[in-house]
Amino acid sequence: MDAVAALAALAQDNRLDVFRLLVQAGPEGLTAGAVAEALDLAPNTLTFHFDRLRMAGLATVRREGRSMIYAARFETMNALVGFLTENCCGGVSCAPAKPSKPARKRSKVPA
Amino acid sequence: MDAVAALAALAQDNRLDVFRLLVQAGPEGLTAGAVAEALDLAPNTLTFHFDRLRMAGLATVRREGRSMIYAARFETMNALVGFLTENCCGGVSCAPAKPSKPARKRSKVPA
DNA sequence: CCATTATTTCAATAATCGTTGAAATATGGA
DNA sequence: TCCATATTTCAACGATTATTGAAATAATGG
Numbered sequence: 177m178d179a180v181a182a183l184a185a186l187a188q189d190n191r192l193d194v195f196r197l198l199v200q201a202g203p204e205g206l207t208a209g210a211v212a213e214a215l216d217l218a219p220n221t222l223t224f225h226f227d228r229l230r231m232a233g234l235a236t237v238r239r240e241g242r243s244m245i246y247a248a249r250f251e252t253m254n255a256l257v258g259f260l261t262e263n264c265c266g267g268v269s270c271a272p273a274k275p276s277k278p279a280r281k282r283s284k285v286p287a
Numbered sequence: 288m289d290a291v292a293a294l295a296a297l298a299q300d301n302r303l304d305v306f307r308l309l310v311q312a313g314p315e316g317l318t319a320g321a322v323a324e325a326l327d328l329a330p331n332t333l334t335f336h337f338d339r340l341r342m343a344g345l346a347t348v349r350r351e352g353r354s355m356i357y358a359a360r361f362e363t364m365n366a367l368v369g370f371l372t373e374n375c376c377g378g379v380s381c382a383p384a385k386p387s388k389p390a391r392k393r394s395k396v397p398a
Numbered sequence: 399c400c401a402t403t404a405t406t407t408c409a410a411t412a413a414t415c416g417t418t419g420a421a422a423t424a425t426g427g428a
Numbered sequence: 429t430c431c432a433t434a435t436t437t438c439a440a441c442g443a444t445t446a447t448t449g450a451a452a453t454a455a456t457g458g
């Protein structure tokens with residue numbers, strides 16, 4: 177799971193609303209139209225947001241007749257909450273925050 | 288707590304690294320310089336990211352001599368995890384299957 | 399086939415984002 | 429005071445974002 181991608185997918189008002197609605201709907205999901213109606217979003221805007229959620233692993237689609245049915249991927253959400261709990265919550269355990277950068281450009285040049 | 292603001296603040300690689308480092312450092316925090324060195328970030332870029340974290344309620348600053356010391360706000364982070372667990376996890380527990388520390392159980396768990 | 403419904407794709411747009419370099423500010427010490 | 433250190437502010441810049449309108453695609457029914 178890419179935590180940053182998942183966080184970014186949820187870090188937008190409309191998209192968070194969409195995801196919450198999908199979570200409420202459960203594994204069976206909702207048609208794009210139902211979400212558009214519930215949240216008053218243009219269908220093309222909604223497609224854009226669904227794509228983001230899908231790319232972050234937070235939603236799936238399937239076609240059913242003319243409708244596209246989107247559903248939340250709970251597994252990814254659980255992984256995200258797990259990541260945040262383990263890495264970003266004070267209390268108990270915090271895994272080391274390790275920078276994945278190759279070199280230090282800004283430190284002093286040794287003599 | 289503004290969940291979207293907090294999510295957005297963490298939805299960026301460098302900023303997530305910064306926050307994790309602050310969490311790791313605990314309530315005493317770290318100087319801006321220490322974070323800059325640890326993550327190899329330019330000081331002005333870092334100021335920008337600190338500002339975002341602060342605006343989202345995820346960090347605090349205090350001056351100590353010449354240094355600015357940033358610290359994670361665990362309260363906000365815990366609130367965020369709480370929000371996600373309540374609103375985005377389908378009502379069932381989102382907590383990782385493997386707790387890092389034994390917690391007191393409220394009821395008996397069936398085998 | 400044609401019409402209707404449901405959704406996506408595409409191009410354009412303004413707005414925001416992350417980074418950089420240069421300059422400014424604040425503090426402490428000689 | 430002058431100087432070095434630590435950090436911020438400011439003005440750019442290209443990149444990405446969310447939204448819109450128009451057109452395209454897919455499936456169903458007559």
